[in-house]
Amino acid sequence: MKHLQSLQRRAFLKKIALGIGATSLLATQGKLQLMQSAMAASSSYSHLNDHKSLVCIFLFGGNDAFNMLIPYEENAYNQYKNARTSLALERNALHALKGNEYAFHPSLSDLKTLYNNNKLAVSASVGALIEPITRNDFKNKTQQLPEHLFSHSHQEQFWATGAITKSGVQPPGWGGRMMDMLITANTNPNQPALFSLTSNKPWQRGLKPLSFTLNPKSGAEEMKAFKSDTWPRWKNSRIDAWNKIIESNHHSSLLEQYSAQTYLNTEARVAPLIEALANTQEIRTPYEPTRLSDQLKMAAKMISIRETLGMRRQIFFVGIGGWDTHANQLSLHSNKLTELNDALNSFYQTTVELGVENSVTTFTTSEFGRSYTANDDGTDHGWAGHHLVMGGAVKGGKIHGDMLDLSLDGPDDARSSGRFIPKYGVDQYGATFAKWMGMTDSDMNEIFPNLTNFDTNDLGFMKS
Numbered sequence: 159m160k161h162l163q164s165l166q167r168r169a170f171l172k173k174i175a176l177g178i179g180a181t182s183l184l185a186t187q188g189k190l191q192l193m194q195s196a197m198a199a200s201s202s203y204s205h206l207n208d209h210k211s212l213v214c215i216f217l218f219g220g221n222d223a224f225n226m227l228i229p230y231e232e233n234a235y236n237q238y239k240n241a242r243t244s245l246a247l248e249r250n251a252l253h254a255l256k257g258n259e260y261a262f263h264p265s266l267s268d269l270k271t272l273y274n275n276n277k278l279a280v281s282a283s284v285g286a287l288i289e290p291i292t293r294n295d296f297k298n299k300t301q302q303l304p305e306h307l308f309s310h311s312h313q314e315q316f317w318a319t320g321a322i323t324k325s326g327v328q329p330p331g332w333g334g335r336m337m338d339m340l341i342t343a344n345t346n347p348n349q350p351a352l353f354s355l356t357s358n359k360p361w362q363r364g365l366k367p368l369s370f371t372l373n374p375k376s377g378a379e380e381m382k383a384f385k386s387d388t389w390p391r392w393k394n395s396r397i398d399a400w401n402k403i404i405e406s407n408h409h410s411s412l413l414e415q416y417s418a419q420t421y422l423n424t425e426a427r428v429a430p431l432i433e434a435l436a437n438t439q440e441i442r443t444p445y446e447p448t449r450l451s452d453q454l455k456m457a458a459k460m461i462s463i464r465e466t467l468g469m470r471r472q473i474f475f476v477g478i479g480g481w482d483t484h485a486n487q488l489s490l491h492s493n494k495l496t497e498l499n500d501a502l503n504s505f506y507q508t509t510v511e512l513g514v515e516n517s518v519t520t521f522t523t524s525e526f527g528r529s530y531t532a533n534d535d536g537t538d539h540g541w542a543g544h545h546l547v548m549g550g551a552v553k554g555g556k557i558h559g560d561m562l563d564l565s566l567d568g569p570d571d572a573r574s575s576g577r578f579i580p581k582y583g584v585d586q587y588g589a590t591f592a593k594w595m596g597m598t599d600s601d602m603n604e605i606f607p608n609l610t611n612f613d614t615n616d617l618g619f620m621k622s
Contacts, residue, residue: 203471206343206596211461211472213454213505213520214333214361216317217498219310219482222491222528223543224576227280227557229564230254230261241566241576245487245532256555265495268503269546276554277506277515278546279619283562284587285526285542285580286316289611296572296579308539308577310482313525317584318361320607332588334364335605337473340595341368345468349427353460355453356477370431374452377459378431434463443508450478450501458508461518471595481524484536498522506548516550519594519620523587530564530576541572542580545587551594551621558619582617583608589615 225247229238232249239246252261253270262270272278286304295301305322306312312322319329330338337352344351352369354362362369372378406414438459445451457474464472478497483490502520509515527543542562548554560581567574570581585606592602593616603609 203340203343203596206340206470209464209470209514209517210595211457211464211474211514211518212333212336212591212595213457213474213476213518215450215454215498215502215520215522216314216356216359216361216475216477217481217494217522217524218314218477218479219524220526220528220539221481221494221522221524221543222483222487222537223524223545224528224530224564225487225491226263226266226495227282227544228252228261228263229259231259234259234564237564241530241564243532244535245537247488260557263492263495265492266499268499272503272506272548273555277550277552278502278548279552279554280557281521281545281547281582281587281590281617281619282557282559283542283578283581284545284559284584284617285582286313287580287583287585288608290583291579293569293572293579307541308526310525310539315360317523317525318359320585328360328363329607330365331359331361331363332592332605333361333473333475334369336364336592336595336597337368337471338364338366339597339601339605340471340473341366343470343596345470349430349467349469351467351469351471352473352475353457354475355456356475359475359477362473362475370427372456372460374449374456377435377456378428430467434466435459437466438462441508441511443504443511445504446497446500448497448501450476450497451504453477454501454505455508458505458512461509461514462512483528484533484538487532487536502546502548509549519547519549519551519591521545521547521591527578530566530571530578538575538577540577542570542578547619553619553621556619558617583612585609586612586615586617590617590620594620 224242225245228247229235230249230252235249247264251264253264253267254261255270256274262273269278286307288302288304291301291303296303304313304316316322318331318333320332321329323329333352341347341351350368350370352362352364354369354371355374358371370378439462441455441458445455453476457476460474461472464470478494480490480494505520506515509518522545524543527540528537529540531537562578562581563570564576564578565571566576570578572579585608589602589606589609592605599615602615609615
């Protein structure tokens with residue numbers, strides 16, 4: 159009987175620990191064995207005294223970048239139209255970008271204005287790469303490739319970590335590892351400074367418990383799991399048991415000790431967020447009522463209270479699904495791009511309202527692009543794509559990087575259906591942001607496992 163009670167008690171504590179890790183307001187604690195390695199010395203960033211915030215928007219499903227950014231020059235457009243057949247957009251509906259070589263999708267009118275006003279740029283031809291690769295390399299299998307190239311889950315993880323999980327070991331994400339190191343710039347290095355406005359994803363997981371998942375509408379909320387007003391009266395005995403655990407100076411097991419300390423630490427971290435968010439200034443910039451807008455508006459509120467929280471470096475992870483357009487693409491993609499256009503424009507205008515437009519950089523990511531050829535009224539999973547980078551510190555009004563040769567079965571086509579080979583790797587894309595955030599080359603090489611395989615760690619779209 160005692161053995162059974164012991165097992166039940168352990169199960170109860172395990173549920174508590176899992177609940178602490180899963181709640182929308184609690185810090186991601188990570189694995190115990192990783193906590194020790196997180197203490198390894200890296201460059202100190204305590205000398206940084208300015209403010210910079212980074213906002214990552216993940217487009218889950220694989221954005222069709224080739225109908226987001228379209229050749230506008232007449233001959234190039236005709237080649238595009240012939241290749242994309244039923245998915246080709248009409249030229250007279252496109253938003254021409256300055257220079258008239260390329261254009262944005264009809265849904266991106268506000269982003270066209272930001273681009274033409276030098277507040278938004280395109281980072282071209284980026285994708286999952288371990289090392290540079292040509293079409294011949296791909297066909298002859300002479301260079302190392304990321305595993306499972308066209309798999310959603312694997313490529314999302316590669317974009318987040320630069321690696322694929324093996325033997326059950328989850329590699330940390332580059333957003334999380336950046337915050338692991340940059341946290342020393344903040345006046346309170348124990349206060350989390352990486353905030354997810356969506357679910358807990360690999361990109362935000364570092365080696366230290368420095369990320370919070372916030373509710374996009376309400377932000378931080380009081381921890382109520384063990385409050386007497388939220389439990390039926392007959393469960394008060396559980397509340398009493400839990401209070402004895404967290405108040406005790408002597409714990410009978412490491413699990414008890416870890417659970418209690420995690421709960422208390424998190425409660426201490428949540429309280430300042432609740433208080434600061436309750437006193438945020440009202441944001442006057444209008445937002446459309448969409449999921450992405452809600453997330454970005456909450457990110458803006460968190461940026462507005464950065465000084466109250468002592469944060470010189472903050473990172474945000476935002477995400478929306480619906481980009482896996484195997485069918486009905488013209489309609490679905492247009493709707494998603496409208497949501498992206500409206501939310502990004504409102505967020506940029508909010509940074510202007512808050513006076514932080516030069517210190518907040520927002521960028522898009524997606525696990526892969528789409529195939530250039532149509533599959534009935536949709537597209538298949540692709541490889542390379544283009545990404546948007548927005549902010550006053552961006553070298554806007556430009557497409558950075560070499561553009562792909564969009565010829566089917568051409569030099570950049572991995573096969574013959576327009577699954578184009580990236581010219582630049584995810585590691586290079588991420589390192590460009592890390593450099594802007596003030597990170598050293600040695601730390602960037604630690605964060606991005608494939609970076610040293612490329613000839614540059616800077617794709618050139620950020621001002622120095």
